[in-house]
Amino acid sequence: MAAPIESEAQVGRDIVGAVLKACSLLEHFDAARPVWTLNQLTSASGMNKTTVHRLMTTLIHAGWVDRTAEGSYRIAMPVFEIGSAALVNLDIRTAARPFMVDLAETFGDTAYLMVPAEEGAVCIDRLEGNNPLVVAGINIGSVMPYHAAAGPIVMLAFSDMLRSRWIERGLPSFTEHTLTDAAALGEHLDSVRAAGYSVSNSDYLQGVAAVAAPILGRDGSVIASISIGGRVEAFTGTALEKKIEQVCDAAARLTRVAEALPQ
Template sequence: MTTLTRPKASLEGVASAGRALTLLSAFRKGDDAVSLAELTARTGLVKTTIMRLAISMEEHGYLIRLPDGSYRLGAELFRLGSVYQQSFRVEAHVMPALEKLVAATGESASFYVRSGQQRLCLYRVDSPHPLRLHVRQGDMRPMDDSAIAQVLRFFETIPLSAAAAATQLPLYTGGASDPHIAGMATPVFGPGESFAGALCLTGPVTRFDRKAAQDAADILLRVAADLTRSLGGRPQGPR
């Protein structure tokens, strides 16, 4: 009896899908419509390839082609962004935590997750002070040497037990990403010791100096522990 065997599925990515994602990633903050020539320069793809990809992406709502031949992102991406936020299932827990931090410290509070080689501000509550770092929900920031990026980088790549034992929390940096901005961050966990993201406070270095950060450290750790519990995780003791 002859047995038919299926060929093993390739683990390699699909080139056309990769090019389509490259095209979407070429759009930047502040873009309204982007010309075909500019998309070619940003992606390295030839114009005919972009035009073929764009036809399929238009059909599925990811791109809109304007009469002058330029392109704009489509509404399907907004829908997926909303789905992502809902599926993350933390907004109802994170926003009250951020509001509590702002009320207690007077500084801006944010919750960041990593997105490739950048960090994404998923949720934020601004400081009541007019002098503050102007970051909005959905903004991407670099994975630099700031306390936020360090927490994201460290706790995503190292087992929780080893990371918690090796790290003095919360982390504080001043002037790491901007000479005028200081930040302090600590990790938040979900079920099974999964890393959920970085809870942080930011403010101008003239106000949020090391002394002010030290005064705010306990409240940041307590709120992070409470948030971890509400997400189904097990808080790590202050270190």
């Protein structure tokens, strides 16, 4: 027998707002910023100081947060224990799936997860959005050249090893927009690495554009790319800016996950 589907109203009644607020405060703590003062958390969260103080005091009482000698807040051991338990059976494909769902649902484009391999970028997951364009030719298991399309290019830009190997090869053309000149490709890779993301436009498939960002491992090496692709008309102006922002945010969050995965 199927489980009953809860209505939005029922879900709303079941949600405890204070818990959501407490969780949002915990999300501010990461490896780059492990300690926060009350004033810093108040400013970053947008909540009032009294609310932040009460929530953090509750988290301290629960054992999830500690106070430093200076009175600042830091994450306590139970959070690390729960995080470690979650990472035991987690891989990058599993971790990336919710982000791919979010990207596909938000923009209607097709979301991709690719990993580097000797002969090219391998697509290990794909999720179609609701836009009418179906990107044919890029499926799970497809091996793509590194010098075309946003996902492969961003991995090439962030990997000196791949770059030294790939640019020495002859670079075939797939459309009139494919970069086949080694010098021009090198300049493009430099700009992609500086920007932190790649945007492609009809360089692999005519009429298809994409945005990709790299997922980096603990040692800074590129382990994957996350991207969205669709009609070139949908990758311009403000729409493109929003896609870049969300793809980069997903990649940054997945990088933090990848840095914590067991080696």
